[in-house]
Amino acid sequence: MTETIWLIAAVMAALLSMSWLALAYESHWQQVFPDTGTLPNSSRLKLTGWVFLLLSAVFCLNADHPSMAVLVWVMLLAVAAFSVAMMLSHRPAILKVICPQLFAVRA
Amino acid sequence: MFNSLRMSMGWVHTWMGLVLGFVLMICFFFGALSVFDREIDRWAIPDTRFEPQPMPSFDKVLKPIYQQLRPDPVDLAATERRVIGSLPDPETLKLESLFAYTTHRDPVLLIGGEFAIPNQPIDPADDHQHVHGRATVNPATGELLNDDALKIGSDWFYPMHFSLNFNWMMVGYWIVGLAALVMLAGLVSGVIIHRKIFREFFTFRPWKNLFRSSLDLHNMTGVVALPFHFFFAFTALVIFASNIYLPVTHTTLKPLHEHHEKLEAARTGLPHEPAGVAAPLASVDAMVAEAKRRWSERDMAGEVGFLSMNHLGDENGYVSIYRAGSDRVALVGEGIHFKASTGEVIREEPPRSVVSSIDEFLTGLHLQHFEHWMLRWFYVFGGLLGAICIATGFVLFVEKRKAGHAKTGSQGSRIVDALAVTTVTGMVLAAVGMLVANRLLPADLLGKGHWEQTAFWSVWGLAFLHAVWRSSPVAKARHNPAWREQSLVLGLMSLCAVGLNWLTTGDHLIKTVFTDTYWAVAGVDLSLIVTALIAFFAAAKLRAPVSEQKTDNALSRNKQVNAYD
Numbered sequence: 001m002t003e004t005i006w007l008i009a010a011v012m013a014a015l016l017s018m019s020w021l022a023l024a025y026e027s028h029w030q031q032v033f034p035d036t037g038t039l040p041n042s043s044r045l046k047l048t049g050w051v052f053l054l055l056s057a058v059f060c061l062n063a064d065h066p067s068m069a070v071l072v073w074v075m076l077l078a079v080a081a082f083s084v085a086m087m088l089s090h091r092p093a094i095l096k097v098i099c100p101q102l103f104a105v106r107a
Numbered sequence: 108m109f110n111s112l113r114m115s116m117g118w119v120h121t122w123m124g125l126v127l128g129f130v131l132m133i134c135f136f137f138g139a140l141s142v143f144d145r146e147i148d149r150w151a152i153p154d155t156r157f158e159p160q161p162m163p164s165f166d167k168v169l170k171p172i173y174q175q176l177r178p179d180p181v182d183l184a185a186t187e188r189r190v191i192g193s194l195p196d197p198e199t200l201k202l203e204s205l206f207a208y209t210t211h212r213d214p215v216l217l218i219g220g221e222f223a224i225p226n227q228p229i230d231p232a233d234d235h236q237h238v239h240g241r242a243t244v245n246p247a248t249g250e251l252l253n254d255d256a257l258k259i260g261s262d263w264f265y266p267m268h269f270s271l272n273f274n275w276m277m278v279g280y281w282i283v284g285l286a287a288l289v290m291l292a293g294l295v296s297g298v299i300i301h302r303k304i305f306r307e308f309f310t311f312r313p314w315k316n317l318f319r320s321s322l323d324l325h326n327m328t329g330v331v332a333l334p335f336h337f338f339f340a341f342t343a344l345v346i347f348a349s350n351i352y353l354p355v356t357h358t359t360l361k362p363l364h365e366h367h368e369k370l371e372a373a374r375t376g377l378p379h380e381p382a383g384v385a386a387p388l389a390s391v392d393a394m395v396a397e398a399k400r401r402w403s404e405r406d407m408a409g410e411v412g413f414l415s416m417n418h419l420g421d422e423n424g425y426v427s428i429y430r431a432g433s434d435r436v437a438l439v440g441e442g443i444h445f446k447a448s449t450g451e452v453i454r455e456e457p458p459r460s461v462v463s464s465i466d467e468f469l470t471g472l473h474l475q476h477f478e479h480w481m482l483r484w485f486y487v488f489g490g491l492l493g494a495i496c497i498a499t500g501f502v503l504f505v506e507k508r509k510a511g512h513a514k515t516g517s518q519g520s521r522i523v524d525a526l527a528v529t530t531v532t533g534m535v536l537a538a539v540g541m542l543v544a545n546r547l548l549p550a551d552l553l554g555k556g557h558w559e560q561t562a563f564w565s566v567w568g569l570a571f572l573h574a575v576w577r578s579s580p581v582a583k584a585r586h587n588p589a590w591r592e593q594s595l596v597l598g599l600m601s602l603c604a605v606g607l608n609w610l611t612t613g614d615h616l617i618k619t620v621f622t623d624t625y626w627a628v629a630g631v632d633l634s635l636i637v638t639a640l641i642a643f644f645a646a647a648k649l650r651a652p653v654s655e656q657k658t659d660n661a662l663s664r665n666k667q668v669n670a671y672d
Contacts, residue, residue: 007481018308018309021308021309022308022309025306025309027306027310028309064479065434065435065436067435067436067437067468067471068434068435068436068477068479068482071436071472071482072479072481072482072485074334074335075335075482075485075486075488075489076485077331078331078332078334078335078485078488078489078492079485079488081308081309081331082327082328082331082332082488082492084309085308085309085310085311085327085331086311088309088310088311089311089312089313090313
């Protein structure tokens with residue numbers, strides 16, 4: 001049961017991480033916030049994204065034996081990146097929920 | 108020949124990818140299915156739909172079963188051709204060694220052994236002096252299962268991804284090995300071509316023209332799963348390197364083989380030859396208990412994955428017990444060897460060296476014996492991403508050239524497109540067609556497995572003929588309607604397979620998911636339904652007219668096109 005909770009946390013952290021790393025690109029930011037007149041604070045988004053990426057690795061290590069955790073984490077990154085890419089192309093508005101005000105600057 | 112490294116890499120990426128991409132599609136798709144090969148076996152052989160169980164008691168369950176084991180008729184015939192004189196009656200051949208193998212996903216147990224033969228070999232250097240026997244056992248009842256029933260997952264889809272089921276002179280293995288090598292070259296050249304690799308992580312614009320959106324998907328599926336693609340191509344080569352691709356032990360070092368075995372036997376204390384003195388067999392269950400106790404002491408409590416015995420009934424006989432690697436990225440290991448007649452421990456294998464641990468990790472990550480359902484599904488996802496990457500590569504090749512080929516009258520794009528249809532929708536049709544045939548053919552049909560294989564190749568062959576027959580619009584720079592038509596048939600056949608499973612076994616999804624949960628069968632049925640939905644969605648999308656003019660204009664604007672020349 002504890003293992004499942006750690007894995008869910010790892011999935012959430014990876015999804016958040018990939019979302020922030022994607023939004024650090026102005027083109028993707030514009031897909032999500034087309035009318036707000038703001039631009040992304042790229043360095044802050046990238047830093048938060050990388051921190052959450054590391055967090056997801058820590059959560060994977062808590063869930064499994066290290067040899068297994070490293071595989072879960074690498075594959076999780078692929079799944080999370082693909083999911084974020086699909087959200088951006090089909091339902092970009094979903095990504096509005098991840099605290100944009102923390103990362104926006106006036107255009 | 109080329110003005111830049113990127114252009115030369117573009118050439119390598121395009122042409123090597125095209126030629127071996129058809130093989131790589133097979134590797135990725137059937138590799139993805141192999142993640143759940145045992146579950147597909149359960150779907151295909153309804154008699155084995157019960158829960159997986161650990162290795163049963165040897166003394167009470169397995170020992171009597173080995174008395175029913177007989178030499179394999181095919182191996183018997185092959186051996187007869189290599190020896191002087193006729194072989195004795197198979198019923199009289201004596202078992203000299205045996206094994207039993209199971210994993211955490213197997214409700215059935217694979218057992219086998221080697222039967223000694225008295226004949227001398229025609230070739231004096233031939234040291235293969237035995238006939239194999241193999242059987243599948245229901246460990247709950249101790250019954251031998253009908254081995255005529257093809258395990259479609261583990262004996263057809265699984266070997267398809269590494270041998271193409273083309274075993275003559277091991278040609279299939281060599282083709283797949285070459286494809287894996289080309290895959291590595293394709294990954295390196297792909298990274299060199301695409302400079303904005305991180306941006307491509309998240310870029311997919313389905314609203315753009317077909318070339319542009321296919322290129323997005325090709326890049327994205329290539330880069331997000333780059334480590335997966337790299338490691339699977341690399342470990343595929345590692346797994347077969349020592350015994351197929353670089354077989355030094357069977358060639359250059361063969362004269363030392365016998366000598367090495369004797370030295371190894373002296374070092375480990377495991378007898379190389381029988382003593383020629385009859386001896387009884389002590390309790391194997393007691394040996395298993397001792398092995399488990401020792402694993403627990405090493406903080407590696409676990410179940411038996413592999414059990415073998417050598418020199419049966421002889422004073423020098425020994426029993427080897429290996430731990431199943433379900434909780435690690437490993438196969439079986441931590442072997443403990445016992446003297447068969449007394450049950451005393453002869454040898455406990457020491458912890459692995461660094462090199463051996465790396466080798467175990469690399470093979471273990473590919474062969475995935477581990478019990479981790481999320482990771483297994485991630486692997487399926489990775490395999491399908493690889494298949495999408497290659498399929499979109501075919502689309503790019505055709506879309507970039509078909510307008511030009513239409514002007515010059517070349518048939519190149521048409522041929523590639525027909526082959527692409529065959530290896531994308533046609534291949535999935537063949538796999539689903541085999542499952543449909545499995546449910547339509549009677550369970551007691553003699554040679555049922557051969558009929559299923561015939562159905563597989565027939566459906567694939569028909570898909571190829573259909574793709575070629577419908578491909579003429581491509582020569583006029585239009586789209587091949589075979590994509591849409593085969594998608595429709597795939598959707599219908601997938602639903603048909605789910606319906607037939609219900610009709611012939613009574614295992615419908617409400618039962619297998621809710622009332623009498625059995626995820627192996629439910630998972631296959633649900634995957635078939637998802638396949639049907641995707642196929643119908645694709646067919647609906649392909650119905651929409653595509654403006655060829657828009658595609659051509661977009662192509663001329665596209666700055667990346669030159670990279671694909």
